Amino acid sequence: MSILVDKHTRLVVQGITGTEGSFHTAQMVEYGTQVVAGVTPGKGGQTDTNNVPIYNTVAQAKESRDANVAVIFVPPPFAADAILESIAAGLELVVCITEGIPTADMVKVKLALDKSDTRLIGPNCPGIITPGACKIGIMPGFIHTPGKVGVISRSGTLTYEAVDQLTKLGLGQSTAIGVGGDPIIGSTFLDLLKLYAADDDTEAVVLIGEIGGSAEEEAAAWITETGFTKPVVAFIAGQTAPPGRRMGHAGAIISGGQGTAQSKMETLRQAGIHVCDSPAKIGETVKQALGG
């Protein structure tokens, strides 16, 4: 009933001894995620407050504890290096929560990713959750419920809003993913739609986009080309955003008249996607699309 992470996921936390890292490690452990190791260079051999063993390197954590997924709570100047370390260690999936990584660093990371078998979610994202099985990131676990709707979003709290609407209508989620608000991210809507297409237990997908870039348009083109049959419901934030201004997220900017919410909504509609005008209607639109 999920993509990418489940109850078998063995997680290593990079930056486990920092304020954010230790707080969210406790939250993830409480949710039931198997946090098998932490990494903080220089603190190898210690254990954290949740009794998680700490290693100096990701490679050691993988070797000793059989970790297959990493989550990164490392400050921006060191975060790109943390991602590269996990790619080099050969982890399957890296989830980078850190906001504020320089774009030039991400250009290099993306190159390394393309040459590897590692998948990256983020950066500048809330993380990924398969409800009832595995929570990796900073989202509140309790609003989620297991089910059959996939959620992919460039936002944090707006994702929680959408998930909350779904849960209150009795629609659980297969896996909910925040892809991140930066201009360069590891996994795009398109990358993840392909995984949802292959997941028998995902029956519909919610796509929450925003102004800037062309990730929504690329997803729409793929849906048209391949005849993706699962219903997709979308909302695009920033219909009232002024051009040329960065709306909080580094990637949320209309530049040179490109990447407006209106043009994205139009493109998505043409691909047969159910586009909501109001963010309050995401849940009910999914319910209707599923015939409920």
Next chain:
Amino acid sequence: MKIHEYQGKAIFADFGVAVPEGYPAFTVDEAVAAAKKIGGKVIVKAQIHAGGRGKGGGVKLADGPDDVRRLAGEILGMRLVTHQTGAEGQEVQRLLIEKASSIARELYAGIVLDRSKACYAMMVSTEGGVEIEKVAAETPEKIVKEWIDPALGLQPYQLRNLAYALELKGKQVKEGVKVLKALWRAFEANDCSLMEINPLVVTEEGEVLALDAKLNFDDNALFRQPDLAGLRDMSEEDPNEVEASKYSLNYIKLDGTVGCMVNGAGLAMATMDIIKYHGGEPANFLDVGGVANAETVANGFRILLGDPNVKAVLVNIFGGIVRGDRIAGGIIDAMGQVKVKVPVVVRMEGTNAEQARKMLADSSLDFIVATTLDDAARKAVAAVKGGPA
């Protein structure tokens, strides 16, 4: 972060890009002194962080020092209105006095991030001196691009391709290659997010010269570019936005009447959108961050109420791991600290939301408590219009 043209040209000069002789001037006397130093005809250029300065009357040719005195007097202190400044314009506080060039051809060169290819691209066009967005829309074949491989860098053959695309001739090709290469080095070394030279000119003498310099920097990389901090000109930024950034709040002023305070950028945009959906106009974007406490909420209120157009406030907080009752306590404290004279609609969702709503309703303060996103937007729009939802 943006900088002025004269600051950009100083960076160009450091990297070996030819620029006309020029000096910044903050007063009329400084402008005259600069003109005397340069000699002959000079250009008086208003320095503001917006494009379209020539059309707005901020760029003038002067015959000599007397002419410079007159023009500098006119331009300094004027409110320059361009298509990028909005109707209120931007006050001109600095000038660039620059040697006039004899222009044979006006070209364009720029470096941008190609988000879908995840790398930078250098682009050039023979159609310089006009808005590049217009060229891209009407004659896209006149823009030629080379994508820069992050591992290999910008290669000599790519630079030659671009120089030939600019229809440079003879030894201009070599000079063009040198200029384009230097632009990329300056871009990389300074963590730029955007660079545009419009126009890049070929002079009557056959020299390739940057007559313009637009450089934006990646805010996320400023921590490792300490020299750039000194180039920031706060007077070019909205004072409320500067104030907000001191408290790590993200505020952008808009023209509507419903002030909003939201945690998270995506939800903040969605809140603006739903206000519009219900017939209102958002007064601002304000993201108080993932963790909303009494201090951030109080600062948020102060900043958004600094806008006299605000007739009602909508606070929309989706409590995540931070408990809703704590946030509600923060909002109540903040309302005690800041005198709020307009109706305040509060919508809280997430952890302990019910308890939070009860705290707000039971407090002595006059909140309008809303439940859903829809309910909140309706109530806020109704409050602006002076009635209940």
